[in-house]
Amino acid sequence: MSVIWQKVWSDVWGNKVRTMLAVLSIAVGVFAVGAIFGMSDQLVVGMDTSHQAVFPSHINTFLMDRIDRDTALALKKNEGVEDVEVLDQVTVRYKINPEDEWGRGAVILRDDYEDQIYDVVQLKEGEWPEGDGIGIERLSAQFFDLDIGDEVIFEMDKTDRALPITGKVRHPFVPPPQFGGDAVFFVDADGMERFNVTEEGFGQLSNVDASRLAQGQLSPFNIPQGEFGQLLVRVEPYSLEFAKEVGSEMKDQLAKENLEVAVTFYQDPEEHWGRIFVEGLNVVLKVLAVVSLFMSLILVLNTITALVTQQTDQIGIIKAIGGTTFTVIKIYLAGVLIFGLLALFVSLPLGAFLAFGITKWFLNLFNIDYEVFQISNRAIVLQVFAAIAAPLIAALWPVLAGATITVREAIASYGLGGDFGSSWLDRTVERVGQRLLSSSYAMALSNMFRRKGRLILTQLVLVTAGATFLMVMSLSSSITHTLDNDLGRRGYDVFLNFDDQYRIDRAVQMAEALDEVEKAEVWFSHSATLLREGQKLKEAGLGADLIGIPMGSDMYQPLIVAGRWLEPGDERVIVIGRETADENNIQVGDTVTLDLAELGDDEWQVVGLYQVIFGGGFSTDAIYAPQQAVFDATKKNNQGSQLYVRTRFHDPDYTAAVDDQLRGEYIGRNMDVFFGQTIHEIREQALSQFGITINMLMFLAVVVAVVGGIGLMGSLSISVVERTREIGVMRAIGARSASIMGMFVMEGVLQGVFSWLIAVPISLIVGRALANALGQTMFEANLDYHYNFQAVIIWLVMILIISTLASVLPARSATRISVRDSLAYA
Amino acid sequence: MNTTYTNGHVVQVKDVVKSFPVGDGEITVLKGISFQVKGGEFVSIVGPSGNGKSTLLNMITGIDRPTDGEVVVTGREVHRMSENQLASWRGENVGIIFQFFQMLPALSLLQNIILPMDFANKYTPKERRERAMHLLERVDLADQAHKLPSMVSGGQQQRAAIARALANDPALLVADEPTGNLDSRTAGDVFDLFSDLVEQGKTMLMVTHDKELARRVPRVLEIIDGKITRDEYVGGAEWAGY
Numbered sequence A: 001m002s003v004i005w006q007k008v009w010s011d012v013w014g015n016k017v018r019t020m021l022a023v024l025s026i027a028v029g030v031f032a033v034g035a036i037f038g039m040s041d042q043l044v045v046g047m048d049t050s051h052q053a054v055f056p057s058h059i060n061t062f063l064m065d066r067i068d069r070d071t072a073l074a075l076k077k078n079e080g081v082e083d084v085e086v087l088d089q090v091t092v093r094y095k096i097n098p099e100d101e102w103g104r105g106a107v108i109l110r111d112d113y114e115d116q117i118y119d120v121v122q123l124k125e126g127e128w129p130e131g132d133g134i135g136i137e138r139l140s141a142q143f144f145d146l147d148i149g150d151e152v153i154f155e156m157d158k159t160d161r162a163l164p165i166t167g168k169v170r171h172p173f174v175p176p177p178q179f180g181g182d183a184v185f186f187v188d189a190d191g192m193e194r195f196n197v198t199e200e201g202f203g204q205l206s207n208v209d210a211s212r213l214a215q216g217q218l219s220p221f222n223i224p225q226g227e228f229g230q231l232l233v234r235v236e237p238y239s240l241e242f243a244k245e246v247g248s249e250m251k252d253q254l255a256k257e258n259l260e261v262a263v264t265f266y267q268d269p270e271e272h273w274g275r276i277f278v279e280g281l282n283v284v285l286k287v288l289a290v291v292s293l294f295m296s297l298i299l300v301l302n303t304i305t306a307l308v309t310q311q312t313d314q315i316g317i318i319k320a321i322g323g324t325t326f327t328v329i330k331i332y333l334a335g336v337l338i339f340g341l342l343a344l345f346v347s348l349p350l351g352a353f354l355a356f357g358i359t360k361w362f363l364n365l366f367n368i369d370y371e372v373f374q375i376s377n378r379a380i381v382l383q384v385f386a387a388i389a390a391p392l393i394a395a396l397w398p399v400l401a402g403a404t405i406t407v408r409e410a411i412a413s414y415g416l417g418g419d420f421g422s423s424w425l426d427r428t429v430e431r432v433g434q435r436l437l438s439s440s441y442a443m444a445l446s447n448m449f450r451r452k453g454r455l456i457l458t459q460l461v462l463v464t465a466g467a468t469f470l471m472v473m474s475l476s477s478s479i480t481h482t483l484d485n486d487l488g489r490r491g492y493d494v495f496l497n498f499d500d501q502y503r504i505d506r507a508v509q510m511a512e513a514l515d516e517v518e519k520a521e522v523w524f525s526h527s528a529t530l531l532r533e534g535q536k537l538k539e540a541g542l543g544a545d546l547i548g549i550p551m552g553s554d555m556y557q558p559l560i561v562a563g564r565w566l567e568p569g570d571e572r573v574i575v576i577g578r579e580t581a582d583e584n585n586i587q588v589g590d591t592v593t594l595d596l597a598e599l600g601d602d603e604w605q606v607v608g609l610y611q612v613i614f615g616g617g618f619s620t621d622a623i624y625a626p627q628q629a630v631f632d633a634t635k636k637n638n639q640g641s642q643l644y645v646r647t648r649f650h651d652p653d654y655t656a657a658v659d660d661q662l663r664g665e666y667i668g669r670n671m672d673v674f675f676g677q678t679i680h681e682i683r684e685q686a687l688s689q690f691g692i693t694i695n696m697l698m699f700l701a702v703v704v705a706v707v708g709g710i711g712l713m714g715s716l717s718i719s720v721v722e723r724t725r726e727i728g729v730m731r732a733i734g735a736r737s738a739s740i741m742g743m744f745v746m747e748g749v750l751q752g753v754f755s756w757l758i759a760v761p762i763s764l765i766v767g768r769a770l771a772n773a774l775g776q777t778m779f780e781a782n783l784d785y786h787y788n789f790q791a792v793i794i795w796l797v798m799i800l801i802i803s804t805l806a807s808v809l810p811a812r813s814a815t816r817i818s819v820r821d822s823l824a825y826a
Numbered sequence B: 001m002n003t004t005y006t007n008g009h010v011v012q013v014k015d016v017v018k019s020f021p022v023g024d025g026e027i028t029v030l031k032g033i034s035f036q037v038k039g040g041e042f043v044s045i046v047g048p049s050g051n052g053k054s055t056l057l058n059m060i061t062g063i064d065r066p067t068d069g070e071v072v073v074t075g076r077e078v079h080r081m082s083e084n085q086l087a088s089w090r091g092e093n094v095g096i097i098f099q100f101f102q103m104l105p106a107l108s109l110l111q112n113i114i115l116p117m118d119f120a121n122k123y124t125p126k127e128r129r130e131r132a133m134h135l136l137e138r139v140d141l142a143d144q145a146h147k148l149p150s151m152v153s154g155g156q157q158q159r160a161a162i163a164r165a166l167a168n169d170p171a172l173l174v175a176d177e178p179t180g181n182l183d184s185r186t187a188g189d190v191f192d193l194f195s196d197l198v199e200q201g202k203t204m205l206m207v208t209h210d211k212e213l214a215r216r217v218p219r220v221l222e223i224i225d226g227k228i229t230r231d232e233y234v235g236g237a238e239w240a241g242y
């Protein structure tokens, strides 16, 4: 081996600070790429794999009425139906301690736990539910702090019963409870008979059940054994269109047997439903990872440019004694390769562990087990590329520029960059500096401009870091702002859902009788199915709630994305969800038909489309209409089930107290509150859902800031080495350590502040586009953009801290240079 | 060895003109220089500062190209060769000794001397090491072989540079003010070394301002204002110096 490799090694090993900085620069970018691409790959694959493993049904139909097993299984004979499974699901109220308030939960009954076909639930601990023993969904157990052996009190007609938890079960489709889901319980076929069905899970059955109860068909305790309210179906061969065809066919057939479908969900058997929570975020994260990698590469470029410039005379010698251009290229690229390998060595495992860690946490949140350590191959390939190939490419330009330098140029020491003092800009900077600043600050300023190439590259990194930080901060404040606006469209503090329809005037009067209540309002809702222009939609009907809103109500107004909101004077007009409209090609101005079951069909005009900003992915669509029009259509008057209350003060404790008081009042008058929430509880749920996004964005903002700091540190270290002789001379003429240190720290801080000045306008210009892109991927609506001016100050403080810290190390090494060293150097 | 060149001349410089662009115009530093150096000659080049001595040496070593004229060194047309050809050629045929910075700071003296042999791919690795050690002995630095350049004195560095210039046993040695940085005693030692080398058959070209040394060189070439104003075989005669 040639002794020249000894030089490569000494360059790497001999200057540990430079090596550390170069390795760190590369490693940060590689780490970000590895962690993020690794995570996003594993996340999507993990979700989909787990999804596919439970044999997801293609069609999930909820019935208005109950069906017996034989009638349901007869559907198997339909063309294209692979198999049919029956099950049931009811909404119940439960509590843990007798003195607690009722909470809302869902109870699921599977026909045969040992022999499930679709949407398979898994036993994780204990036993399958049997008799009195109930199962609890694993996430619910975790979130509500329940365990096997605990007893849960369920509301069953007049006598409530406590039932023991005997098993923990995983249900593949429960959203994370912290996103606002209900507790989920499981019972066996006998168990279901105990539950007094006050309302079906999707809100459609209450009226039906009430009428059946009145007719004495159903005992208040029982759901008749062997009858089911829900069907799971798979079609063969699968396509969404075919599933919808089969679904419609089924609906027609059931209708002939007087069985009405409440709502049908079509489910992709390959893609997990939680994807929507990660896909938008993934895009932003990937962009940021690529940005950090790009910054890493600029740092590599900067370091190698400096190295080559500094070693121009060595290159001259090498060439004078017989080394060729190729020899020189080899020497420096080998150095870069070593930096890259070291960086890979550090960042590959770190990235892989973080990717796995985040994936595991995320998947666990979505109720997916992820215990075996895994690595994404694509992430490894990307990391190897990012650590080896990308730095080599980035270094190619300075290395070529240095290697093709002729011996004469090298000896004359006409380096790569131009020296300070020639251009108009330099002179201006010098003059301004001398006029405004004391001499050592003026020196820091002109030092900063001395190597323009490096200044530009360092600024590029710092500006990118700053702009990214500001944009991410603005992104997160836009999310909060969007949320705030959505909450701001709600004029209520407390929402209560009664177990039945009650007289509006009475309910309002009772609420407004309280001093703490400023205003109360009751809304009426009725289940409805949306048909288009009198035509039955090709697929089975869309289940929805038609909600009658008192005109002039200021309790809630969703985000309108097309058309307008309801106005006084409106009659048979509705505002529907944008997604529903898109899926069915309904435009503002179209006339649609609402099928109100036994009340017949009616024509309504769509005047606006709204967008849901947050809320579970499983709720049925709300269709908003003027209350009087809904009353007219349903032949009802002065009754409703949804109470909205605005309190006099709005702090969390106050509203919670009012909530309690109201419940007490109503229950005292036999008006049972089925479910209620204060605005603060809604806010908390929404924040925990968006907190994930915000935290991830923050994490990357920090990574980017760190890269900026490393970049500045590298740049200043190079500056110290280059000016060794100058520092020696300053020493010789009596400069104290403090002034040398001050000079470098000042230069670093100036660079930081300078980059801040540039980053702010850039983030102002680009930030909105990024926020819109994120809004579109996450909600299919633009975020309510909110530039975070606070972050501008935060970044200024951060950049001051970062640049001071980044300067201290190089500045300290500058103070260690003695006069003798500086002369021995040459 | 290497003595069978055209007419036995190691260096042939013919009508060499060299101009540099300066601002809008250009200055002509070498204004038509012609001379020849035979194998085994020891030539000192003298002249006032800024008159083109280093420029002339650069023409001979191929470090720079003439604007006009021909330079043939060790039988090769230096002015026609590419940078990479020049690098390999120099490595084998010309040993260069500079006034300042010489050694790669990351390598020991011994490694610095092995380096040209590595580049030229001459000798086996074992021979390279032995030869480098032998050259260091010759310049009286054997005990410093494993030190880094920064750990030895200026004179020792200069001697190591001479050892390195000899690494591939080149026919021609070119030195630009090799003693400019040294005290007179050390300078004398270095000069004695050169004389020994010439006696052993090397051809030596040396630019110097040191009148003591110049006086001891057999042939003196004086360059003033880009022209040869004197070319004499003085061999110890009186010279005023600059």
Ligand SMILES: Nc1ncnc2c1ncn2[C@@H]1O[C@H](COP(=O)(O)OP(=O)(O)OP(=O)(O)O)[C@@H](O)[C@H]1O
Residues within 6 Å of the ligand: A412, B020, B021, B022, B029, B047, B048, B049, B050, B051, B052, B053, B054, B055, B056
């Ligand atoms: N690359 C260049 N570009 C422009 N002018 C140059 C260049 N190299 C040399 N010169 C000029 O050519 C002239 C001769 O320079 P040279 O270095 O050959 O002088 P010298 O005789 O070696 O002087 P010294 O004794 O001081 O070393 C000088 O005026 C110098 O400024």
Ligand SMILES: [Mg+2]
Residues within 6 Å of the ligand: B053, B054, B055, B176
């Ligand atoms: Mg000179």
